Amino acid sequence: xTFFRQGCLLQADVTGRCLQMSKDCHCGFLCxxxxxxxxxxxxxxxxxxxxxxxxxxxCKRMTKLLFLSxxxxxxxxxxxxxxxxxxxxxxxxxxTMTSSAAGAEVALNRLAGYTIKLKWQGRLSDIxxxxxxxxxxxxxxxxxxxxxxxxxxxxxxxxxxxxxEYSLRPEGLGMGYVEGMRVSYLDRATGEKHxxxxxxxxxxxxxxxxxxxxxxxxxxxxxxxxxxxxxVVLVFQLEARAxxxxxxxxxxxxxxPLEGEFLEELKNxxxxxxxxxxxxxxxxxxxxxxxxxxxxxxxxxxxSTPEVVAAFRRVANADEQAPLIExxxxxxxxxxxxxxxxxxxxxxxxxxxxxxxxxxxxxxRHDAR
Amino acid sequence: xxxxxxxxxxxIRRESAFVERINREVAKVIVGQKYMIExxxxxxxxxxxxxxxxxxxxxxxxxxxxxxxxxxxxxxxIQFTPDLLPADLIxxxxxxxxxxxxxxxxxxxxANLILADEINRSPAKVQSALLEAMMERQVTIGENTxxxxxxxxxxxxxxxxxxxxxxxxxxxxxxxxxxxxxxxYPNKDEELEIMRRMTRGHLESVxxxxxxxxxxxxxxxxxxxxxxxxxxxxxxxxxxxTREPKKYGLDELEDLISYGxxxxxxxxxxxxxxxHAFLRGRGYVTPEDVRAIGLDVLRHRIIITYExxxxxxTSEYVVGQxxxxxxxx
Numbered sequence: 001x002t003f004f005r006q007g008c009l010l011q012a013d014v015t016g017r018c019l020q021m022s023k024d025c026h027c028g029f030l031c032x033x034x035x036x037x038x039x040x041x042x043x044x045x046x047x048x049x050x051x052x053x054x055x056x057x058x059c060k061r062m063t064k065l066l067f068l069s070x071x072x073x074x075x076x077x078x079x080x081x082x083x084x085x086x087x088x089x090x091x092x093x094x095x096t097m098t099s100s101a102a103g104a105e106v107a108l109n110r111l112a113g114y115t116i117k118l119k120w121q122g123r124l125s126d127i128x129x130x131x132x133x134x135x136x137x138x139x140x141x142x143x144x145x146x147x148x149x150x151x152x153x154x155x156x157x158x159x160x161x162x163x164x165e166y167s168l169r170p171e172g173l174g175m176g177y178v179e180g181m182r183v184s185y186l187d188r189a190t191g192e193k194h195x196x197x198x199x200x201x202x203x204x205x206x207x208x209x210x211x212x213x214x215x216x217x218x219x220x221x222x223x224x225x226x227x228x229x230x231x232v233v234l235v236f237q238l239e240a241r242a243x244x245x246x247x248x249x250x251x252x253x254x255x256x257p258l259e260g261e262f263l264e265e266l267k268n269x270x271x272x273x274x275x276x277x278x279x280x281x282x283x284x285x286x287x288x289x290x291x292x293x294x295x296x297x298x299x300x301x302x303x304s305t306p307e308v309v310a311a312f313r314r315v316a317n318a319d320e321q322a323p324l325i326e327x328x329x330x331x332x333x334x335x336x337x338x339x340x341x342x343x344x345x346x347x348x349x350x351x352x353x354x355x356x357x358x359x360x361x362x363x364x365r366h367d368a369r
Numbered sequence: 370x371x372x373x374x375x376x377x378x379x380x381i382r383r384e385s386a387f388v389e390r391i392n393r394e395v396a397k398v399i400v401g402q403k404y405m406i407e408x409x410x411x412x413x414x415x416x417x418x419x420x421x422x423x424x425x426x427x428x429x430x431x432x433x434x435x436x437x438x439x440x441x442x443x444x445x446x447i448q449f450t451p452d453l454l455p456a457d458l459i460x461x462x463x464x465x466x467x468x469x470x471x472x473x474x475x476x477x478x479x480a481n482l483i484l485a486d487e488i489n490r491s492p493a494k495v496q497s498a499l500l501e502a503m504m505e506r507q508v509t510i511g512e513n514t515x516x517x518x519x520x521x522x523x524x525x526x527x528x529x530x531x532x533x534x535x536x537x538x539x540x541x542x543x544x545x546x547x548x549x550x551x552x553x554y555p556n557k558d559e560e561l562e563i564m565r566r567m568t569r570g571h572l573e574s575v576x577x578x579x580x581x582x583x584x585x586x587x588x589x590x591x592x593x594x595x596x597x598x599x600x601x602x603x604x605x606x607x608x609x610x611t612r613e614p615k616k617y618g619l620d621e622l623e624d625l626i627s628y629g630x631x632x633x634x635x636x637x638x639x640x641x642x643x644x645h646a647f648l649r650g651r652g653y654v655t656p657e658d659v660r661a662i663g664l665d666v667l668r669h670r671i672i673i674t675y676e677x678x679x680x681x682x683t684s685e686y687v688v689g690q691x692x693x694x695x696x697x698x
Contacts, residue, residue, distance in 0.1 A: 282599075282698075302693040304657035336698065337597045338374040338653040 092190045093127055095120040097183060099198035108170050109208035111143055114178050116164040116198060118185070124149055124160045130184040132164055139176030139205060140168040170205040177202050259362035262291045263355065272351050277342025278335055281350070285332035288325070288354055295361070305329040321357060328353050377595060377652030384590040385650050390578040394439040397573040399432050400566065401559035407648060408550050408665060409436055409524065413584060414591050415644040417547025417637060418503050418523040420488075420669065424530055427552045428563075433484045433524050440584060441577030442481030442520065449491040451534065455498035459508045473510050478502055481518050481581060485525040489535040499523065500542050520584045540628075540672055547637045548662075549669035551685075587647070594643040595653040599698035601639070603656055607663060608635045610691045611671055619694055625677035625687055630670040638666045656697045663692050 095118055102113030114135065120127055134142065144167040151160050164183075170176060181198045211218070270284045289300040289308065298311045309326045313319065328350045335342045388410065395406055405421070409432065412419040421429050430446060437444035447458065460476035477483070478499070485499060502508050503523050507516045525546070527538075543549070555563060566572065606617065612629030614622035638659065645658040664685065671684040 299693075301696045304655065304660055304697055306657055333655055334653075337595075337600055337655050339595045339597055340374040 092192065093120045093122045093187050095127060095185060095194065095196065097196040097198065099178075099181070099201060101178070101201050101203050103203070105204040105206055106168075106170060107207065107209040108173060108205055109211075110170075112140065112168040112170065112176075112203050114166040114168055114201065116181065116183065118162045118164075118183065118196070119159065121154075121157045121159050123158060124151055124162070126160070126188055127162075128186040128188060129162060130186075132183050133181060135166060135181050136179035137168065137176070138179070139171050139174060140178070140203075141171060143167040143169040168203075173205050173207065175202055176205050257362060257365055258291070258295055259358045259365065262287065263358050263362070266351070266355060266358065270351055272344070272348045277344065277347055280347055281332040281335040281342060284347075284350060284354060285329055285336065288328055288332075288357075291358065292325070305333050321360075324353050324357055328357075374595060374652055377593060378650075379652075380590060381594065381647055381652040382650050384587050385647055387579040387583055387587070388648055391436070391439045394575050394578050395432070395435050398435045398575055399428055400562045401555045402428060402432055402552070405429075405432055405550060405552055406436065408548055409433070410648060411641050411644040411662065412524075412548055413440070413520060413522055414588055414647060415547065415637075415640040416520070416522075416588060417640060418525070418545065420543065420546040420549040421524060421526045421552060422529050422549060423526070423552030425528060427554070429524075429526050429552060430484055430486065433482060435575050437482040438575040439577060440482075440579050440581065442581050442584075443479075443518065444482045444484070445477040445480035446484040446486060447477050448486045449488050449495065451490055451492065453491045453495045455495055458495060458498050459502060460510050462511045471511065473513060473515075475510070475515065476508075478508060479515070479517065481520055481522065483521075483523045485523055487528055488525040489527050489537055492536055493539075496536065496538060496542060499525075500545055503545055518581075520581055520588070543669045544631060544633055546669065547641060548665040550665055551668070591640075591644050591647045594646050594651075596639060596643065597653065600642070600654050600656060600659060603695070603698050604635055604638050604642070604659055606695050607659070607667075607691055608632075608638065610695055611667065611687070614691075617691075617695060619690060622687055622690055625673055625680075625682055626671060627674045628672040630667055634667055634670045638663065641666055660692055660697075664688050667691075 097116060097118050099114070099116045102115070106112040116132070118127075118129070146165050148163045148165070149160065150163070151158070153159060166178075168176070168178070178198075178201045180200050182195050183198070184193060184195045186193050266284075266287055269287060270280055272280070274280050292298045292308065292312060293300045296312060296315045298308060298315060300308055303311070305326075308329060309322060312325050313322045316322075331346055331350050334340065335346070391410065392403075392406065399406065409419060411417070413436075423429060434444055434446070456476070458476050459478050460474050462471040463474045464470075465472050488496060488499070502517060506519075506521055507514050509515075554560075608630045610617040610619060610629075611626060611634075614620065614626060639654075641662040642654045642658040645662050646652070646654045649658070651658075667688045668684050671687055673682065673684050673687065677683075677687070
């Protein structure tokens with residue numbers, strides 16, 4: 001019995017393999033025939049090996065063996081194969097393909113959906129699809145892809161749908177395109193390979209949408225950060241200004257004021273008791289012009305006395321001092337250019353006027369501090 | 370050298386009193402244009418000819434006529450045309466059939482004040498004849514030489530907008546003019562007054578207030594106006610700055626000036642500055658006088674380069690830069 005059981009199991013295994021083989025190679029009937037032949041050979045070999053005693057026993061055992069190792073597996077596996085029409089009897093599967101975008105327009109910060117749907121009447125296993133090539137994209141990038149199957153009955157006919165879905169991320173504003181794709185498949189029934197082509201699909205990329213949930217928060221955060229930054233900058237600036245002011249005040253205190261400098265120079269360069277009056281007038285005029293240039297930024301180098309006085313009136317806005325300046329410079333001009341020897345009294349006067357002018361300005365600056 | 374400036378000043382004040390009278394008389398006819406009248410007087414007093422440039426209708430001819438009437442001088446207006454001949458200007462010899470001899474017929478140039486209108490419309494030979502007379506103050510007709518009257522002043526005009534069919538004065542000839550004035554339009558008030566006067570129907574008459582002899586005397590006084598060495602050096606610095614701008618820190622002018630001012634510029638600048646001081650009643654020249662007259666003396670003496678023309682920089686710009694950058698003594 002043990003041998004018999006082993007033999008049955010062995011035959012069942014062989015039968016099953018043959019049936020599977022018949023399914024895989026899509027030539028069911030021929031394989032089935034081969035399988036039966038193999039089974040018969042194996043049975044006889046088994047019986048011979050194990051020395052079945054007599055014919056009756058042999059027949060009985062053979063019948064049992066045949067039932068267990070052929071009929072039973074056939075019942076389990078073979079029916080679809082046996083029932084399946086012969087190769088020459090099944091029509092080729094008609095696969096239809098559609099491709100579409102989820103919408104004609106997509107925002108820059110959203111994903112666009114692109115779907116390829118393949119539909120045919122029959123079983124899913126009737127068609128074997130090649131892995132689809134990556135779609136050629138313009139202004140998009142693939143963010144994700146997936147595929148799905150659907151099997152059902154439509155109009156009384158078994159129907160299968162295979163779907164390839166792509167998520168596309170826009171790269172920039174404007175039009176984007178999914179170029180035509182090729183989808184190849186094998187019709188298992190006929191063994192023929194076919195290719196289907198999608199058409200080009202255009203999707204417009206528009207301005208990004210606001211993120212409703214995040215927008216208020218994001219804006220508030222940004223404004224808050226900006227405010228804090230502005231506060232920090234303001235504080236720093238105020239501090240720097242205060243420091244600068246303090247430094248300037250200290251520097252002003254430390255350094256001699258301009259008026260002091262010129263008062264000292266006046267004493268050193270103009271001697272009211274000199275006999276070289278002409279040179280003294282010239283030196284005094286030069287000193288006063290230099291002071292006006294440095295204090296009031298009047299370009300005295302290339303302008304005459306009337307022009308200097310006019311510029312002083314404009315710049316200094318000090319009408320009470322303008323006649324003083326005018327008298328000093330014109331008196332100096334008189335003795336510089338007229339050829340006159342000069343009068344000590346006139347020199348003393350213009351010297352005093354210049355000294356008073358400088359001292360007045362010096363006092364004003366001290367008062368201003 | 371001690372200069373009795375007080376005496377000079379007094380003399381200047383005395384001798385320049387007629388200037389105010391001239392201005393009053395001229396103002397009866399001419400509205401505004403004080404700048405032009407003053408410069409004409411500078412030319413008259415410093416014995417320098419004046420080139421006037423301005424569009425038509427600015428009273429250039431009227432101003433000269435009026436000035437001539439106020440100074441009681443002989444005035445001649447010569448319209449320069451393309452067919453003018455030198456003989457039409459200076460005169461010619463005319464054969465007298467009665468005595469069978471040639472007699473001299475003097476031309477219109479024998480006057481005190483000559484208005485050479487549109488001097489650039491005549492050919493070069495006519496221009497040369499006039500310019501020679503301007504320099505030499507004499508004219509040769511045939512074998513005889515005739516001295517021109519004193520004062521002799523040529524006031525030439527040029528129209529800056531009509532250049533077709535003209536004979537531009539060569540730079541060497543333009544250099545003979547002491548001053549080149551650029552006459553501008555009057556302001557609104559002045560034009561209103563001009564309009565009223567000219568539509569009144571009659572113009573006021575101008576009375577002579579000074580004689581040619583007074584002018585000659587005034588010229589002698591002008592030459593006595595004191596010019597200090599500082600001012601002389603200032604004039605030299607200005608003229609040299611137009612020749613060697615780099616030495617005076619005017620590097621940017623180096624590429625703009627083709628030829629600087631000639632020594633004639635220094636002479637004329639000094640003379641004109643003295644005349645300007647005289648008109649101000651001063652017996653000495655100040656840098657202010659030099660700066661006031663500098664542009665008129667130098668604008669036609671500086672020849673600018675093509676680069677300057679391309680940059681639309683005129684000789685006036687160059688002179689302005691020089692005057693503003695050279696240190697005033």
